[in-house]
Amino acid sequence: MxxxxxxxxxxxxxxxxxxxxxxxxxxxxxxxxxxxxxxxxxxxxxxxxxxxxxxxxxxxxxxxxxxxxxxxxxxxxxxxxxxxxxxxxxxxxxxLPPEVHLQVLEAVMVARRAGEGVSAECALSEAMEVLEGLGIADLALRYLDELSGGQRQLVGLAQALVRxxxxxxxxxxxxxxxxxxxxxxxxxxxxxxxxxxxxxxxxxxxxxxxxxxxxxxxxxxxxxxxxxxxxxxxxTPDILADVYGVRTRLEVCPRGLPHVLVDGVVEDSSEEEQRY
Ligand SMILES: Nc1ncnc2c1ncn2[C@@H]1O[C@H](COP(=O)(O)OP(=O)(O)O)[C@@H](O)[C@H]1O
Ligand SMILES: [Mg+2]
Missing domain, CATH: 3.40.50.300 (P-loop containing nucleotide triphosphate hydrolases)
Incomplete structure (x- = not known):
């Protein structure tokens, strides 16, 4: 073990x-x-x-x-x-992926076949599998140029995953x-x-x-x-102050999930240094 x-x-x-x-x-x-x-x-x-x-x-x-x-x-x-x-x-x-006049399924199949000798049949089933996994199988026959930005972003992700x-x-x-x-x-x-x-x-x-x-x-x-x-x-609050310049609290909700609350911005530390 x-x-x-x-x-x-x-x-x-x-x-x-x-x-x-x-x-x-x-x-x-x-x-x-x-x-x-x-x-x-x-x-x-x-x-x-x-x-x-x-x-x-x-x-x-x-x-x-x-x-x-x-x-x-x-x-x-x-x-x-x-x-x-x-x-x-x-x-x-x-x-976002461009608004080209191409069906979603075609776009994902093209991504799968790029540079590789994959049969159309194989590319089709793998493309559908990825679309199903992302919950967008219903978009398969729609055209990219008629989708919302969010939907196109999901197609872009499908194109990445299918490879x-x-x-x-x-x-x-x-x-x-x-x-x-x-x-x-x-x-x-x-x-x-x-x-x-x-x-x-x-x-x-x-x-x-x-x-x-x-x-x-x-x-x-x-x-x-x-x-x-x-x-x-x-x-940690320290690293978040360093990275974003904000004051934060990290809490855990009753279901055990962590979340961050932003309370404000960190005072300019260079000014503080000058005061001391
Ligand atoms: N093609 C580019 N030519 C010149 N400067 C660039 C180019 N792309 C990004 N930058 C500069 O590089 C810095 C980092 O940008 P970027 O990587 O896009 O940051 P982020 O994704 O974290 O917002 C920025 O100052 C940006 O202006
Ligand atoms: Mg960026």
């Missing part, structure tokens, strides 16, 4: 070392290194607007030039052919969704992550969703890592 635990804990997932990104002369990510993110776990990436979350995901996906190393299960992703890297890691951008990635990078996948779909999507992401042993990293803004639905968290501020680890171990 103990042996298994140790095995699971040391199971190699995603490692990031010294990831640095610059746009022109401006350095945006300042050498971010992250401990092993294990397969089967959902990590929420949190931080204020402009802290570099999207840049980080894009750099891990290999879509932005960067320095440093990104290693997935022992493979340095930078050394893989572009097609192989794209197959291993699925990235869902913050922007059976080993690494799933989701940039604000909940932002256009109503409460019911936010819950459904987080459950689907968790289920797929666990069932397929995916390393999942997603940007969310709602701290309570992260507290209740993610396994681990990564906190960023101004292009730097502030904290990483199991959600409830790392999330």
């Amino acid at each position: 103990t042996g298994n635990m140790t095995n699971a804990q040391s199971q190699e997932g995603l490692l990031v070392h010294g990831l640095t990104v610059s746009y022109g002369k401006r350095e945006i990510l300042h050498g971010i290194s992250l401990d092993n993110m294990r397969p089967g776990r959902v990590t929420a990436l949190l931080g204020p607007n402009g802290s570099g979350k999207s840049t980080f995901l894009r750099a891990v996906a290999g879509l932005t030039a960067s320095k440093g190393e990104v290693v997935l299960k022992g493979r340095n992703l930078a050394t893989l052919p572009v097609g192989e890297r794209a197959r291993i890691g699925a990235y869902l951008p913050q922007s 059976k990635p080993e690494l799933l990078l989701l940039d604000e996948p909940l932002s256009a969704l109503d409460l019911r779909y936010q819950f459904a999507v987080m459950e689907a992401v968790r289920r797929e992550t666990q069932a397929r042993g995916i390393v999942t990293l997603l940007v969310v803004h709602d701290l309570n969703i992260a507290l209740q639905r993610a396994d681990d968290v990564v906190y960023m501020r101004e292009g730097r890592l502030i904290g990483q680890g199991v959600v409830m171990d790392v999330t």
Whole structure:
């Protein structure tokens, strides 16, 4: 038993070392290194607007030039052919899938078949399976350009999942969704992550969703890592003050779910220092 635990804990997932990104002369990510993110776990990436979350995901996906190393299960992703890297890691951008005149089912099938010799029959059944898992099978024959933003975001997620990635990078996948779909999507992401042993990293803004639905968290501020680890171990009023500049209380509801209450903003500490 103990042996298994140790095995699971040391199971190699995603490692990031010294990831640095610059746009022109401006350095945006300042050498971010992250401990092993294990397969089967959902990590929420949190931080204020402009802290570099999207840049980080894009750099891990290999879509932005960067320095440093990104290693997935022992493979340095930078050394893989572009097609192989794209197959291993699925990235869902913050922007919504385009309003093209294509049926949902077709769009998901195309994503499944991209770069791989999968039969149409096989792609069809796998696409339907993913749509069912996300609770949007009823949209299969609708056209993307007649869907709401939230519905299109779900189709984007279906396109990412259908490719059976080993690494799933989701940039604000909940932002256009109503409460019911936010819950459904987080459950689907968790289920797929666990069932397929995916390393999942997603940007969310709602701290309570992260507290209740993610396994681990990564906190960023101004292009730097502030904290990483199991959600409830790392999330403290101190770290939230540091990351967001807010005063908070963390409470546990009668059903055992943690939630955060924001009481106000932190006083400017530089002024305080000057007073002493
Ligand atoms: N293509 C780009 N060119 C220049 N600067 C960019 C570009 N994309 C993002 N930035 C800058 O990088 C910083 C981090 O942005 P981003 O990664 O989008 O943050 P977040 O996703 O946390 O809101 C911001 O200051 C933003 O203005
Ligand atoms: Mg962003």
